[in-house]
Amino acid sequence: MSDFPARFKEAVGSGTVLVQAPGIRESVQAFARSVAAGLSDEPKWLHYRFLYDAEGSRLFEEITRQPEYYPTRTEADILAEHAEEIQRLTGPVTLVELGSGYSVKTEYLLSAYSRYDEPVRYVPVDVSGSALLAASRSIAESFSDVDFTGINGTYRSAFPVLRQLSPQMLIFLGSSIGNFNEAETTSFWRSVTDHLPAGDFFLLGVDLVKDADVLEAAYNDAAGVTARFTRNYFARINRELGAALDLTQIEHQAIWNPALERIEIYARFISDQQLHVEPLDQTFEIRGGERIMIEISRKHRLPKLQRELAAFGFDLRHVFSDGKKWFALLLLERTDDAQQRAAYPPATR
Template sequence: MRVTTVPTVATPGEDAQHTPGVQVDVYVKPGDAKRALREEALQGLCGTPKELSPKWLYDERGSQLFDDITRLPEYYPTRREREILLAHAGDIARLSGADTLIELGSGTSEKTRLLLDALEEAGRLARFVPFDVSEAFLRRAASGLAREYPGITVHAVVGDFERHLGQLPNGGRRLVAFLGGTIGNLKPAQRALFLRQLSAGLQPGDGLLLGTDLIKDRERLYAAYNDSAGVTAEFNRNVLKVLNRELGGNFDPDAFEHFAPFDEKNAWIEMRLVSRRAQSVWLSTLRKQVDFAEGEVLRTEVSCKFHQQQVASELSAAGLTLAEWWTDAAGDFALSLAFKR
């Protein structure tokens, strides 16, 4: 699952504009998200099979629900990644030699503070680049980080990592952090393109710190995405409320059942909304009717699971060399440190 903020562009906050040491570059324009949702809905809801990008799960309510998910006993990735960072942030700072930390999908940068602290303690930290899609949220976060770390420059970038990787600021020895297992939301072809584009913007010696969820016992994987409290089900169905609000739809969320099985062939968890009955939905903004058969699936997310050799191979294909591989004590999650060749 992604750890990111809402995919909408809100009115810019004022704090960052008046905080010393903060620069904000904006590449997502007002209306971009709504246009993208319209285009994707036309293709994804009217095709077979029906599918939407997971980024539409994360409006304000969806982001709150995902935060709740990370605290559930069944959902291990957030805790396991933090465990690795607590144990190895100092190693990451030392081995990367970075003076600039870039975080893709930064959100609140909560876990990233462990890296910032380690780089600061190593005496190298000069700049932090939080990269996310929500301008208002990112401006507030950048302002807060500048106050917490007064000796550094905070250069925030408002962008979509699937479109604006070429806009990452240059200079210094850079470490790009892509945490939370978000890379798993990209299917293999999308993932290969993402890694190539990211690598193309790096200089030899720049690093990538990548978080990946690992293949494990299938019952544990299933439980993590089908929790007993029903929070993930509510999170998944919330995307229908987003479609109702943004596209003038009349989806009945209760007419869809949440189901997230593990696909053995593709090695991913597949988040599905399954139509409980034959039904038709009207999207007034698109002037389009979408028909669902009983049992028909709308796929809202995939979450790929990995093993070490696969990660090393995909990084190598993009021109990145795996240097270090750390897991939590249980071997559930991994952080990879790779460098541009």
């Protein structure tokens, strides 16, 4: 039995603290197993979660500052304009953020909430310990009245502690929901529904369907930072799993798939290579010309998304957007309706 909920309960309110969720320390084994699973499949894939080691988190932050990468800038502008209104709509709540990264945009919310609510309780959750640490330092410098309890773990590891944080607003920014395929998205809504108490809020940032040119440019920045981010996956495999891949033979490709309304990010191998996963003593052959999918970024249409969320017991309180309608921030409230609960769509297998 894990003592994580108890350790977490003790940590909340005791100043700036990071708590490790179960499993996060065995990450090399988990990484090896995930890589082996993806490379045993046809076509091959790798799980996007492992893009975010310390270097990956740093590179992602650099991506968000590229001129072509509109999502961060657009979402930040929406937050800057509406953080006060969001605070008025929710009243004082604990701010719990999934996949918080460096928490840069969240500072708009922390500013608004700390104007009315002292101290503001902030619980960021991220697999990247280095990003959480950087966020904790930056927030401690800028805010004297924020009680920071970071969870270094997966989204899933945080669900069991949500009940003890009510009243809260669960925050999921950066259109990170777009990284999930359809089945994963359904399973994520179900988890949020099952763990978020009625009356609590959910703030969801989603990137909307738009021109293919704008989308493809955002994921193929001219400075090549996204390409470095992709290649870092394989540098991490070399570093942590003892492989000896030639990184100069790996290309980044980001392509808009109009049928599935998603950007697909691939690593394309220019020549044949062997990928040895040392912890499992397994070797995989990758052919020249073969592509490995490492990430998707689904883009959304609001009417469909709203229907989906309503079916999982979320009431839409407000949609905030930008002038071009490129990005949307949805403020939802978890409803307490036994009938609705019984009508949740069945779990997908």
